[in-house]
Amino acid sequence: MMLCIAACWLALSATPGRAAENCKVCHRVTLEGVHARLACLSCHLSESATLANPAAAAGGAQGCSGCHAGYARLFDHAMGTRDRERRFVERSIGRFDAGFFENRCGSCHLAGCTDCHGGSGHRLKRAGDRACFACHKGYFVGTDYYGMAPREDSLRYQRGEVAYGQSFLKMTPDVHAEAGLRCAACHSMTSLAAGEKASKGCRDCHRVSQKVVEHRIAAHLEKLECYACHSAWAAQEYGTFWLRFTDSTLQEEFEVKENAGNYLKSAYLRKQDAPPLGINAAGKVSPIRPQFLLYFSDIRNDRAVGGWTAGGQDLLENRLLAAEWKTFFPHTVRRGTVMCEGCHDTPRRYLLEAPQDRIYQLQADGMTLPSFWDRSGQKVVNGDFLPMARYRRVAAKTQEYQRAYLEKWQQLIKHVEASSSP
Amino acid sequence: MRRANLTTNRVFPLWLGLILLLSLSGCAEQSPRKMGCERCHLRIERVSASHPRCVSCHGGDPEASVATVAHKTMYGPKNPAAPEHWEKSCGACHQYQVGRMKANLMYTGTGMIKNTQLTWEGWDEQLYSSRGGEVIDPLGNRLTLKPVAELDNLSGELYRKFCSRCHVGQGTGDVYASSHGSGCAACHFPFNNDATYQGTDPVMRGKAPFSASHALEALPGNQVCARCHNRSGRIALSFQGLYDGNNSLVPTRNGSPGPVLLSGLRNAVHIAPDVHAQAGMDCIDCHTSRDLMGDGYAYQNMNLQTEISCEDCHGGARLPRYREIARESDEALRESRNYRIRMRPGMKMVQTAKGRSYSNVFYQDGTVYVLGKRSGKLFKSKVITGSAEHSIVGHGRMECYACHSRTVVQCYGCHTRYDKTVKGMDFIKGRETPGRFSETEDYRMLYPFPLALNQRGKVSTVTPGCQTFVTVVEPDGTASKNEYVARFKGKQQLRFAPFFSHNTGKRAVGCVECHGNPAFLGFGQHVVAGGDIYGTLICEQSADKPLDGFLTLQDGRVRAYSAITREHSRPLNGSEVRRTLAVNTCLVCHAKASDPIYRKELDYRALDDAVHRRLLARP
Structure with a gap:
């Protein structure tokens, strides 16, 4: 009987244009949106070998790529493979928990076209910012564009409005967001499919105005990314802690946001001021941030277990598994910048903080590093710290620097009216 | 060797004096060992040599053979130094101190209550205190403080349900690392983190809330201050180099939230300590007894009660001032009795900002020394008067700590x-x-x-x-x-x-x-x-x-x-x-504070003079 029905279906479906009706005898599906007029098999391909999920990355999004040729390449790039994240986990916490990546990092990767283009394939729509923020939120560049910075992990700080599942600290939004530009304005589908970060650079739209003192300094234009100066702020996470508990009641004492299952995550310190600067793969000065300064404590039966030696000390917990920084582009662009000394007279921004200027005494708390803002024992994985020779040039108070500095400050000072309002 | 000799030589006459004193006062007849209290409270530590009798402080009936009867007329019975008993206990001898305490802000909370009102919903023009009472204001006028129990608004509720935990009008026994007794005991009978007695009396051992020991602490250590000053301004934390910052509870310590755990499930991490703490100074090495216990007048803000300033020891526009100890009634002589080194007549005692003598800061051979009251260490104070960095015109308006x-x-x-x-x-x-x-x-x-x-x-x-x-x-x-x-x-x-x-x-x-x-x-x-x-x-x-x-x-x-x-x-x-x-337009070339241009008012028109124009001309 079943065979008979199947045979009938096959026969009917052989007639082009009538396919939809055949499927819809059982599947009462209404298509909406841009694909409303398409036949079922346009995406599900064949009645004999029906594609259950035509948009699935696992099947190369066969149902979509028939028309949208080439876009399936997106799954071969960072958002699909997450190679860099996987490798990071492998060389850090994965050494202690082989299943960490599979168990803990599953929520943020592309599973198919519908991740961004509408939750259900039958109501496809253009991907909006909201789709991006499913993953690009919190510490992962995205929601910063709309002025949201991650809050401290302690429940004392987890307050206020919640967006995309995160309570956030209200910051100045990106000037482009204020102007109404969406993510896609700079991140076109074509660029994503090609594995490029963006379809537009700053200078594709902006002409560099020579009226601005800093723009008249040739070295600035040659050696700096625009966003080295124009990122108004950037989320920085100093000391990312993962704690693993086995048969321990102590876990309940940690009142922090992410405390479920046998793992708990917290951060020693979060900042959102002007980020440190390094050199990116293109050799240009760019913002950098910790990603990650990863510490791990393994707690079994309410006792820290492990045991290793660092700096001549036998240690049990807070094991430093990675001290890695990455160059990045905070999406917090403003017309304004810091003043000259914000870069030229602030060694901390190059991780060259003098020992006597250290505020946080990490080693007193068994955290191995002398300071977050000291390069020793740390590295930039997709670039480098500013080489010392270059730093010395940045910090040198040459006559050219003094002249430009004077002009810049005079411009500001002459603006400041002597009167003020209360 | 020499040190040992010195000690012996000093201690011997001290003992002689003590025996003489005891026999004169009649205490010798009632040796503390014979008191009935110690039949139960075996081996309880002596409060101090000058506090030999249990009943002088605790009241009660030492002759009674049953504990309940013996305890019936006790002051407390737990804490005779509590404000409801301190007139009869501590105040019976230390009238001067108890009198000051009654007007002391740490006890009254008057400033806090007034400021909370001011910043929350407006001041009702009334002054309150933790328990109410009659006091004298700094102008010598009588003042009645209403009990805060009568302040029927949100500020009153906040004080009673939150702030009062940390004020010596009330004891607190159930807050980890922040418990303290009330009244004099808040500072002079320190609690440990768990508010548990751990002294030598087996009857009391392990009981809470009690001071860690029955021995009097004449000179309270930093931990005493930190029991309360770990919230709000958190000065006791900052001084020691602790920061309870973002309360992220990491790094862990023995698997628990760490590295230092504070009350209310807060953690503190280590930061650079205050330079004075780093040198080994205690809170009480700067803060006088009048800062901490009041000077008898009821102020309305702690900045008015505090009598010390940085300039007292380090100088400012003028050098630190001093006054010689000329009379035997000088407070410095009395107050230094428990210090490792006692002040002597003729010593040049440095003056507080209010013009009173420190009991541990003095000039010797032209140098200002601070004596660690507990430690006995001598700290040399660097006087900055006249140095280039401190003579910048315009910086006379700066508090030292604005830069430091x-x-x-x-x-x-x-x-x-x-x-x-x-x-x-x-x-x-x-x-x-x-x-x-x-x-x-x-x-x-x-x-x-x-x-x-x-x-x-x-x-x-x-x-x-x-x-x-x-x-x-x-x-x-x-x-x-x-x-x-x-x-x-x-x-x-x-x-x-x-x-x-x-x-x-x-x-x-x-x-x-x-x-x-x-x-x-x-x-x-x-x-x-x-x-x-x-x-x-x-x-x-x-x-x-x-x-x-x-x-x-x-x-x-x-x-x-x-x-x-x-x-x-x-x-x-x-x-x-x-x-x-x-100033930045000068600083970019004249980078050092010692540059002579900062010895006089800055002239910004100088940038237009011939010298500057030539220097600034583009090549």
Whole structure:
């Protein structure tokens, strides 16, 4: 009987244009949106070998790529493979928990076209910012564009409005967001499919105005990314802690946001001021941030277990598994910048903080590093710290620097009216 | 060897004197060992050599053979030093001290209660205290303080349900690392972290809440201060080099939240300590007994009760002042009795800002020395009067700590919720009443820190004081106030307060660091665009107001939208902001504070003179 029905279906479906009706005898599906007029098999391909999920990355999004040729390449790039994240986990916490990546990092990767283009394939729509923020939120560049910075992990700080599942600290939004530009304005589908970060650079739209003192300094234009100066702020996470508990009641004492299952995550310190600067793969000065300064404590039966030696000390917990920084582009662009000394007279921004200027005494708390803002024992994985020779040039108070500095400050000072309002 | 001899030589006459004293006073007949109390309280440690008899302090009946009878007439029975008994116990001998304590802010809480009112919903023109009472104000007028139990508003509730835990009018026994006795015992009979007696009396051992030992602490250590001063301004933490910052509870310590655990499930991490702490100085090495126990007058703010300043030991425009000990009634002689080195007649005692003698700071051979009251260490004080860095024209207006603070703890956005649908403990009334407070916070930071004018008209570090957003939930569950910003000085605004963080560094904030970073002027984290300086960390309720500052510059106009509390205090105004920023045009070439141009008023027109024009001409 079943065979008979199947045979009938096959026969009917052989007639082009009538396919939809055949499927819809059982599947009462209404298509909406841009694909409303398409036949079922346009995406599900064949009645004999029906594609259950035509948009699935696992099947190369066969149902979509028939028309949208080439876009399936997106799954071969960072958002699909997450190679860099996987490798990071492998060389850090994965050494202690082989299943960490599979168990803990599953929520943020592309599973198919519908991740961004509408939750259900039958109501496809253009991907909006909201789709991006499913993953690009919190510490992962995205929601910063709309002025949201991650809050401290302690429940004392987890307050206020919640967006995309995160309570956030209200910051100045990106000037482009204020102007109404969406993510896609700079991140076109074509660029994503090609594995490029963006379809537009700053200078594709902006002409560099020579009226601005800093723009008249040739070295600035040659050696700096625009966003080295124009990122108004950037989320920085100093000391990312993962704690693993086995048969321990102590876990309940940690009142922090992410405390479920046998793992708990917290951060020693979060900042959102002007980020440190390094050199990116293109050799240009760019913002950098910790990603990650990863510490791990393994707690079994309410006792820290492990045991290793660092700096001549036998240690049990807070094991430093990675001290890695990455160059990045905070999406917090403003017309304004810091003043000259914000870069030229602030060694901390190059991780060259003098020992006597250290505020946080990490080693007193068994955290191995002398300071977050000291390069020793740390590295930039997709670039480098500013080489010392270059730093010395940045910090040198040459006559050219003094002249430009004077002009810049005079411009500001002459603006400041002597009167003020209360 | 020599040291041992010295000790023997000193101790011998001391013993002789003591025996003589005891026999004269009649104490010798009633040796403490014969007291009935010690039949049960075996081996309990002596309070001190000068406090031999149990009943002098505790009352009770030492002859009774049954504990309940013996205890029946005791003062307390737990803490005879509590304010309800201190007249009969401590005050029977130490009338001068108990008299001062009655007007002492740490006991009355008058300043806190008044300031909470001022910044929350307006002052009702009444002065309150933890228990009420008659006091004398600094002008010599009689003053009646009403008991805070009668303050029937949110400020009163806040004091009774929150602040009162840390004031010596009330004891606290159930807060980890923050418990303390009440009255004199708060400082002189220190509690340990668990408020548990761990002395040598087997009957009392392990019981709580009691002081760790029955021995009197004549000179309280830093831990005593830290029992209370670990919240709000957190000065005891900053001084020791601890920061309870973001409360992230990491790094772990033995698998528990760490590295240092504080009350209320807060953790502290180590930061650079105050230079004085680093040298081994204790809180009481700077703070006189009059700072801590009051001088007998009832002030309305701690900055008025405090009599010390940095300049006392380090000099300022003038050298530290001194007065020789000329009379045998000099307080320094009496107060130094428990120090490792006692002051002697003829010593040149350094004067506090109020012109009273320190009991442990003196000139010797032209050098100012501070004696560690507990440690006996001698600290040499560096006098800065006349040095180049401290003779900058214009900097006479600066408090020392405006430059010498390493960090200033700043808590931004204090969201206080008062929920009347649940009950909360009223520690003054001693019972639960409707309404419980809870608190969340936006952001904490240490550096940089803002500066503004304080009550003395000087440029001082300031910290949010407070940025309270109040939510009140009525018994029916509706919110009568929702994230409400109280009115202060006639308008709804947040407040900053002049504040000394107690995290002093030898190295000052650099010239360029301070003048070149508008965050120090109160602009918060910011960017500069043309004639605008605007904040990047924004108040939830207003798109153009930064949360971590109180100034903006819009089209060249300096706008202040937060108040600085205390009389005469205010943010820097437009011309002051301009003057401060204008210094950068000199600093870029004249980078050193010792440069002679800073010995006189800066002349910005100098940039147009022939020398500067030639130097600045483009090649």
